[in-house]
Amino acid sequence: MHFKTAWAIFITSVSAFLVFGSPGPEASSAVSCPDIAVVQERLSNAFQGRNVTAKAIEPSPVSGLCQVHVRVNEKSQILYTDPSGRYLILGQILDAQEKKNLTRARLEEFNRLTAQDKEALDDLVAFTLGPATAPHTVYFVTDPQCPYCKRAETTLEAMASEGVLQVRYVLYPLPMHPGARESCIALVCDKKGHDDFKKNYKSDNQCPEGTNKIDATMKFMQAHGINGTPTYIFSDGTFRSGVMDRSALENKLKAQ
Template sequence: MKTILRSALATAAALAVTLGMTGPAHADATTDKLKSTLESRMGDASIKSIDKTAIPGLYEVNLGSQIIYSDATGNYVLIGDLVDTRSSKNLTEARLSETNKIDFAKLPFENAVKVVKGNGSRKIAVFSDPNCPYCKQLESTLKSIDNVTVYTFLYPVLSPDSTAKSKSIWCAKDRGNSWESWMLDHKAPATAANCDTTAIDKNLKLGRTMNVTGTPTVFLADGRRLPGAVPADRLEKELSAAQ
């Protein structure tokens, strides 16, 4: 990006607090020109959509895995989150979650490690790397969450060792136990047996199409995503909201 007006962050945040931001308004003719301008200046970015926000003169630029903001000319962009200080709601995160919703029921659960806690009535899907420290933190958090079915899509993106461990876990007789033993108790999975591990390749392809750019990434039953190691209290709240 050639031009970033970092001081605009404070201005935009002030506008967000003053005016609120309830989601993008309908796009107008300006967005077509703005999209063309930004694409010519940000060659490494793929713009999914551009919409007006409720803040006059500020446009939401959806890059798929990230939302940034621009003025109408495309001369200045800001990178950062808009937060409503009245409710402490992260408006950028909420919009990104909404625009990146998936059809949870259509996930290929046969390619996931399934662990059932309690009655398993609530469901989440997690893209996770076995060597990711934040994934291990999430697994620790899940110990305190009851009545949930967790579908873990092995997503080895950090190192060749992540791939080797993922294959060993997938080939284990009890995949769920092998996964939890490693993530929670640091018991390395046995060397991979000779089994079909194409599910892992399919997970990597699926994750890329779904803009899964970091681990862990959690998907709720209503299709919303939660990036990172979500704290237990928030996860409980989001699980209830997703039912």
């Protein structure tokens, strides 16, 4: 496979290695992983011209493989290598028996927000939906023009109306959506809430308070490798991008 093609697969995470059965704790304990400097050299040789940095290496859940935490243009990813560091394996490990994506679970741990990060995130909330007394809270990173966000909101709105979830909206206009930034700033400046957001509220009010909040939101998200919407940020500091159905969302909330 050409390296350019392989890299595209790596970035979009569309390839996968299926693991049939639970790997167990003994699976990862015996493997000796290569030095991180060796892996960095392999990455630099394989992906010349790419800003790829190996941050950490450890045994994977599967015997004989090591998992490498890498940063790609400020975004975290996981790849796998053999004990010699010669082979780089791009994709995800799925535990078919437990029905769990092991790569995603570990990546969530790598990306987990700190207590200080969560304090900063609170300052970025534009408005909330659902009672403050709800047993669960989620930060919902959204763009007013994002079609997938509207699908995600159907579940969030239902759970908020039932009183089981408070949704804290964080407005993150994507550059690809003309006018989204101005809409987000106007919502903050005019102190509008969920109902106006749903109605695609617009105004010419581009006050400094709104501009600063949206700029701070974009800086925060980019610093943590969050490049798309919708993204759910949970109270334990982990986050997940893409639409989650109710079952997946409830399971994640219960696991915190």
